[in-house]
Amino acid sequence: MFYREAGQFKTSYAADQAVFPILQDRFFIALWLAIGFVLVPLVSTEYLFRAIFIPFLIMSLAALGLNLLVGYCGQLSLGTGGFMAVGAYAAYNLCVRIPGLNPLVAFLLAGGVTTVVGIVFGIPSLRIRGYYLAVATLAAQFFLDWVFSRVAWFTNNAPSGSVTAPPITLFGLTFESPVRKYLLCLAILVLFAVAAKNIVRGRMGRVWMATRDMDLAAEIIGIRPMYAKLSAFAVSSFFIGVAGALWAFVHLGSWEPLAFDINRSFSILFMVIIGGLGSILGSLLGAAFITLLPLLLNQLPQWAGIAISTAMISHLESMIFGALIVFFLVVEPLGLARLWHIGKEKLRLWPFPY
Amino acid sequence: MEKIFSPKSLVLGVAAAGALLAAAQAFAQANEQFVPALVYRSGPYAPNGVPFANGFSDYLTLVNERDGGINGVKIVSEECETGYSTDRGVECYERLKGKGPTGAAAFSPLSTGITYALTEKAPVDKIPLITMGYGRSESVDGSVFPWNFPLLGTYWTAADVIIQYIGQMNGGLDKLKGKKIALVYHDSPYGKEPIPLLNERAKRHGFELLTIPVTHPGVEQKAAWLQVRQNRPDYVLLWGWGVMNSTAIKEAVAVNYPRDHMIGVWWAGAEPDVLPAGEDAKGYNSIALQHSAGQIAVHADILKNVYDKGKGAGKREEVGHVLYNRGMLNAMLTVESIRTAQGKYGKKPMTGEQVRWGIENLNLDQNRIRQLGFAGMLQPLKVSCNDHEGVRHARIHQWDGAKWKFVSDWIEGDNTLLRPMVDEAARKYAKEKNITPGCLKG
Numbered sequence: 001m002f003y004r005e006a007g008q009f010k011t012s013y014a015a016d017q018a019v020f021p022i023l024q025d026r027f028f029i030a031l032w033l034a035i036g037f038v039l040v041p042l043v044s045t046e047y048l049f050r051a052i053f054i055p056f057l058i059m060s061l062a063a064l065g066l067n068l069l070v071g072y073c074g075q076l077s078l079g080t081g082g083f084m085a086v087g088a089y090a091a092y093n094l095c096v097r098i099p100g101l102n103p104l105v106a107f108l109l110a111g112g113v114t115t116v117v118g119i120v121f122g123i124p125s126l127r128i129r130g131y132y133l134a135v136a137t138l139a140a141q142f143f144l145d146w147v148f149s150r151v152a153w154f155t156n157n158a159p160s161g162s163v164t165a166p167p168i169t170l171f172g173l174t175f176e177s178p179v180r181k182y183l184l185c186l187a188i189l190v191l192f193a194v195a196a197k198n199i200v201r202g203r204m205g206r207v208w209m210a211t212r213d214m215d216l217a218a219e220i221i222g223i224r225p226m227y228a229k230l231s232a233f234a235v236s237s238f239f240i241g242v243a244g245a246l247w248a249f250v251h252l253g254s255w256e257p258l259a260f261d262i263n264r265s266f267s268i269l270f271m272v273i274i275g276g277l278g279s280i281l282g283s284l285l286g287a288a289f290i291t292l293l294p295l296l297l298n299q300l301p302q303w304a305g306i307a308i309s310t311a312m313i314s315h316l317e318s319m320i321f322g323a324l325i326v327f328f329l330v331v332e333p334l335g336l337a338r339l340w341h342i343g344k345e346k347l348r349l350w351p352f353p354y
Numbered sequence: 355m356e357k358i359f360s361p362k363s364l365v366l367g368v369a370a371a372g373a374l375l376a377a378a379q380a381f382a383q384a385n386e387q388f389v390p391a392l393v394y395r396s397g398p399y400a401p402n403g404v405p406f407a408n409g410f411s412d413y414l415t416l417v418n419e420r421d422g423g424i425n426g427v428k429i430v431s432e433e434c435e436t437g438y439s440t441d442r443g444v445e446c447y448e449r450l451k452g453k454g455p456t457g458a459a460a461f462s463p464l465s466t467g468i469t470y471a472l473t474e475k476a477p478v479d480k481i482p483l484i485t486m487g488y489g490r491s492e493s494v495d496g497s498v499f500p501w502n503f504p505l506l507g508t509y510w511t512a513a514d515v516i517i518q519y520i521g522q523m524n525g526g527l528d529k530l531k532g533k534k535i536a537l538v539y540h541d542s543p544y545g546k547e548p549i550p551l552l553n554e555r556a557k558r559h560g561f562e563l564l565t566i567p568v569t570h571p572g573v574e575q576k577a578a579w580l581q582v583r584q585n586r587p588d589y590v591l592l593w594g595w596g597v598m599n600s601t602a603i604k605e606a607v608a609v610n611y612p613r614d615h616m617i618g619v620w621w622a623g624a625e626p627d628v629l630p631a632g633e634d635a636k637g638y639n640s641i642a643l644q645h646s647a648g649q650i651a652v653h654a655d656i657l658k659n660v661y662d663k664g665k666g667a668g669k670r671e672e673v674g675h676v677l678y679n680r681g682m683l684n685a686m687l688t689v690e691s692i693r694t695a696q697g698k699y700g701k702k703p704m705t706g707e708q709v710r711w712g713i714e715n716l717n718l719d720q721n722r723i724r725q726l727g728f729a730g731m732l733q734p735l736k737v738s739c740n741d742h743e744g745v746r747h748a749r750i751h752q753w754d755g756a757k758w759k760f761v762s763d764w765i766e767g768d769n770t771l772l773r774p775m776v777d778e779a780a781r782k783y784a785k786e787k788n789i790t791p792g793c794l795k796g
């Protein structure tokens with residue numbers, strides 16, 4: 001009933017090919033955008049902005065980037081943390097070495113640098129796939145970690161290897177307050193999500209999906225595997241690089257290579273798998289699940305007024321979190337996005353299912 | 355599936371969580387001082403994090419139980435588990451900073467990475483950071499870092515004292531010429547922090563410095579100790595943490611490196627570091643920045659007022675361990691800073707801004723230290739805007755197989771060497787961040 005598209009006639013090709021062909025979807029998206037841009041800034045506290053929304057938005061962007069590579073093109077990557085580090089350190093070096101550079105431009109250029117690095121580390125994907133590619137990208141992760149903690153030039157010779165981001169100023173506005181930082185991240189995420197949605201609907205996305213589903217068949221029908229795979233690495237790395245720059249500049253403010261270690265790679269890969277491979281919505285859902293659930297679990301006993309020791313809470317957090325990951329993968333291996341799809345199908349028929 | 359994810363139960367769940375949140379926030383009461391504690395009781399660093407957290411918590415309980423709070427203002431504390439990870443630490447900081455009637459008094463981040471991240475946030479929120487013996491070494495300069503207080507020495511001070519001690523053992527610092535000193539360090543900002551100072555000392559005295567990094571968390575160090583075996587340095591400085599320390603001692607045994615030529619930083623000189631290595635750890639040295647192992651007057655009070663009432667955070671027999679004492683010292687300095695602030699602003703809960711004034715004007719003389727029950731552990735300290743360290747004295751202690759005992763007298767960090775480095779690094783930071791150096795008033 002809620003999702004019944006009966007009566008919505010498409011009278012032009014443009015309407016038929018719209019991103020959201022169903023009226024209800026457009027309504028929901030508009031509602032979410034209104035909530036994100038208007039309601040949340042009005043009602044949220046500083047804690048919610050800084051500890052919940054900003055990390056969630058940035059991680060969504062990173063998960064989105066990885067999803068393009070893993071979910072749409074089928075190339076498994078464990079180097080996400082390393083690529084985020086490339087974005088972060090590239091933005092830092094650009095800002096430090098080119099005085100007066102607009103940080104937004106620095107973020108985009110950092111994305112560009114990450115694209116180049118991503119293509120270089122994507123080259124092995126031309127010859128190997130699956131687990132072997134995972135190992136090759138794992139090497140990228142360790143190599144990049146090593147570079148940033150060893151080569152002093154990248155950290156501007158900081159004695160401790162920890163660097164501090166300069167303040168973000170755009171068009172005369174300083175992005176110091178949590179609300180502004182939040183809006184900046186949200187605006188970037190929305191722009192990138194729209195771009196991603198259109199990329200995967202277009203020629204490039206189809207090329208990727210064909211490669212993912214069967215690369216030999218794709219090659220036979222005329223898709224160049226080199227173009228398909230490297231373009232996926234390039235676009236995905238661009239997203240991840242921008243996310244890394246945001247994570248460093250907006251969220252942490254000051255960071256060391258440990259902030260982008262192998263655990264970061266794993267957690268973003270988990271976001272993509274739990275959220276749903278090959279789904280834009282899934283990236284957001286997965287990021288919410290992985291970043292927010294541990295915090296929720298950690299604070300739940302206190303809200304409920306149960307006195308448990310700090311150590312016990314953190315052990316429980318790991319156990320319940322792990323159990324929930326397994327649970328969700330068992331009940332719906334295709335991810336949270338798939339659950340939403342099932343829900344949508346049910347809402348179409350409700351209240352008269354047959 | 356729809357049974358598990360019925361929308362109704364979801365709505366109810368969210369509503370219930372919201373109600374609980376509201377109830378929790380209504381608990382805040384008037385005459386209380388909130389003191390947050392960032393701890394790590396789980397993860398690879400837990401063996402060291404737990405005693406520290408216990409010492410911190412027990413001292414606060416002692417002040418509440420024995421004195422009824424600070425001038426009648428009860429202390430409420432809440433722990434938040436950071437697991438030594440920077441993003442979790444930032445989340446904990448955001449979670450705790452606004453609690454209590456006046457917000458958090460001061461944060462002790464207990465991790466160099468978290469300290470670096472919070473250094474950006476503290477001036478905005480006006481909450482001081484007490485980074486006792488760790489954090490940014492250049493934050494000694496209070497005109498550039500008004501909110502950071504590396505009380506009782508920094509890593510640079512610690513490294514300086516260790517080199518002076520090695521000099522003493524060899525009959526003078528000039529005798530270090532041509533010697534080889536290796537730094538085996540945890541590969542993080544924490545481990546890299548002493549390198550500039552050691553380079554400076556190496557230049558001055560003509561010894562050779564080898565820097566050997568060990569990857570976090572440090573359970574795999576074969577390669578590092580192979581380098582030690584090849585180069586045979588005269589001394590090994592260990593800048594390790596958690597499981598890395600006991601592993602390092604075992605590896606030293608494996609390559610037959612004499613333990614009495616190893617000197618750890620204060621994070622690498624507690625019972626959890628040497629006990630797992632057993633008999634092999636005998637002779638291993640470490641620096642003690644003021645804190646010492648064993649019990650003094652204040653411990654008797656803790657046992658009587660906290661443990662006898664069943665309110666202790668840890669095990670009774672661990673009271674007086676090295677890191678327990680360190681945590682206790684950290685809590686004491688926080689409490690005394692609040693007390694100092696109350697002297698100026700009145701006997702009520704203090705805001706972070708007022709506590710900052712209290713730390714900057716903290717002055718503990720011999721007499722006061724005796725009153726507090728810390729005689730024998732602490733040297734008199736006086737903090738000022740120019741000197742956020744307060745005191746630069748430290749001793750070296752050695753593990754004799756059963757307990758720590760001191761092998762050196764008090765050694766003072768050489769300020770003629772430290773200060774120019776602090777000034778230069780602070781100036782560089784101020785320039786990068788567009789800060790005009792200046793002391794804060796009030």
